[in-house]
Amino acid sequence: MRPAPCLPMLCMQARVNVKYSGGKMSEHQQIAGISSGDAVRSVYFVSSAVRSESRNGPYWRLELKDASGSAEAKIWSPLSLRFPAIEQGAAAEVTGKCGMYRDQMQITVDDMRLLSEEETAALDPSDYMPCSARSSEEMMEELEALCGAVLTHAPWRRLMQSVLGDESIRRGLMTAPGAKAIHHAYAGGLLEHSLSVAKLCMALSELYPELDRQLLLAAAALHDIGKLEEMSGTLSTEYTGEGRMMGHLLQGLLRLEPFIIRSGLESELAAHFRHLIASHHGQTDFGAIREPMSIEAFVLHHADDIDAKAAYFRSNFPPREGDPGSYWTYMPLYRRDLCRPMHTPEQDAPAQEASGPMQSDGSGSAAALAFRLDREVMAREALERELEEERAARKALEQELRRLRKPKKAGPAIVQADLMAMMGGRQESSTPEPAGAGTEAAASGRTLKTKGGPSPWEEEEEVW
Numbered sequence: 001m002r003p004a005p006c007l008p009m010l011c012m013q014a015r016v017n018v019k020y021s022g023g024k025m026s027e028h029q030q031i032a033g034i035s036s037g038d039a040v041r042s043v044y045f046v047s048s049a050v051r052s053e054s055r056n057g058p059y060w061r062l063e064l065k066d067a068s069g070s071a072e073a074k075i076w077s078p079l080s081l082r083f084p085a086i087e088q089g090a091a092a093e094v095t096g097k098c099g100m101y102r103d104q105m106q107i108t109v110d111d112m113r114l115l116s117e118e119e120t121a122a123l124d125p126s127d128y129m130p131c132s133a134r135s136s137e138e139m140m141e142e143l144e145a146l147c148g149a150v151l152t153h154a155p156w157r158r159l160m161q162s163v164l165g166d167e168s169i170r171r172g173l174m175t176a177p178g179a180k181a182i183h184h185a186y187a188g189g190l191l192e193h194s195l196s197v198a199k200l201c202m203a204l205s206e207l208y209p210e211l212d213r214q215l216l217l218a219a220a221a222l223h224d225i226g227k228l229e230e231m232s233g234t235l236s237t238e239y240t241g242e243g244r245m246m247g248h249l250l251q252g253l254l255r256l257e258p259f260i261i262r263s264g265l266e267s268e269l270a271a272h273f274r275h276l277i278a279s280h281h282g283q284t285d286f287g288a289i290r291e292p293m294s295i296e297a298f299v300l301h302h303a304d305d306i307d308a309k310a311a312y313f314r315s316n317f318p319p320r321e322g323d324p325g326s327y328w329t330y331m332p333l334y335r336r337d338l339c340r341p342m343h344t345p346e347q348d349a350p351a352q353e354a355s356g357p358m359q360s361d362g363s364g365s366a367a368a369l370a371f372r373l374d375r376e377v378m379a380r381e382a383l384e385r386e387l388e389e390e391r392a393a394r395k396a397l398e399q400e401l402r403r404l405r406k407p408k409k410a411g412p413a414i415v416q417a418d419l420m421a422m423m424g425g426r427q428e429s430s431t432p433e434p435a436g437a438g439t440e441a442a443a444s445g446r447t448l449k450t451k452g453g454p455s456p457w458e459e460e461e462e463v464w
């Protein structure tokens, strides 16, 4: 058995669920939990099906998969003769026994029944593929709430209400993966991606109010709707022949056209909406029918790209918890190593609400004031450190002066010269003066002045 790839997005709900099966309810038997010698009876998806010939007649070699992994299965003659064709992506109720073949576990199928479309639609997607960390119902609720809040133009409201209310589109959106691989390749991934792109576009329209946010929201929510037909089956991530020939941009435009016409959208707005769908891949090399020509088209393209890349990193790097260091891995898509570098620690300063209210004197938000206050505190601390260092230097000089005065072996001129040399300062006059009689000495770039009497270094008052 081959376990499913370890994605951080794996649905955390229980993996053994009661399911519809041939008119009866049965438990889903995870592929990863099957061992050699076990009896097998459960529903799996056929991810590949190849018909071959053996001495005993034709046989099928299948790859069965569920959310936990995949397994090879064989349908030998004469049972194989009951299946003139087995479609990739079909759901099948399999009865058989697990054995070993060339050190690999293999299921020998004793009986198999292909499920109808209705039975397939009734399966729990989370049993058969990794699923979004958020429930589809919750994400759909959020998308509809966003539409309710932003769409004030009646044709946009009608368009989104009719598309999201269409039973097959709604069911597809809530279960379909966002892609075959690369990003959001799990149940509910298409809805998660569409919602994220819509939220990114709304955030950008706050920053750039000149954007047509109603158009952007509708286009962002529906930009990948063609993927429902580009891939085969509800839970499969295989491209259909039509999907390969047309691609999801054109398929999406065709699927949406009747809804656009019924919405009563102005023809210019409808044309702009179609352009956003047609250009969201940015470049014709990446499947765009047209390259972006409006600012909304550029914004949608980049929001789509950002969300796809962020999801790609999230799926390919382990979670940070307990591993704050950097992590490198080779990414075939980019043909280079990519990294998840160390994160900046969060705990040094308490976070402030960035958009706090302006102060009554107009001096700025609470966060800005706190930030400035931090800067003042830091400057004061630096000044205090500097003063401390200068006090220490002054004390050292005082001690040295006392030491030089005590022996009095050399004359005052020598003491003064020594002192000047020690301080590294300039000598104001080539004529030595008696110590303590109006000296001016440089120390650390500052000047101390005295008018005779006690040593200037013994005075309490600081003159800098």
Ligand SMILES: [Fe+2]
Binding pocket: 223, 224, 248, 280, 281
């Ligand atoms: Fe796309």
Ligand SMILES: [Fe+2]
Binding pocket: 193, 223, 224, 304
């Ligand atoms: Fe997309």
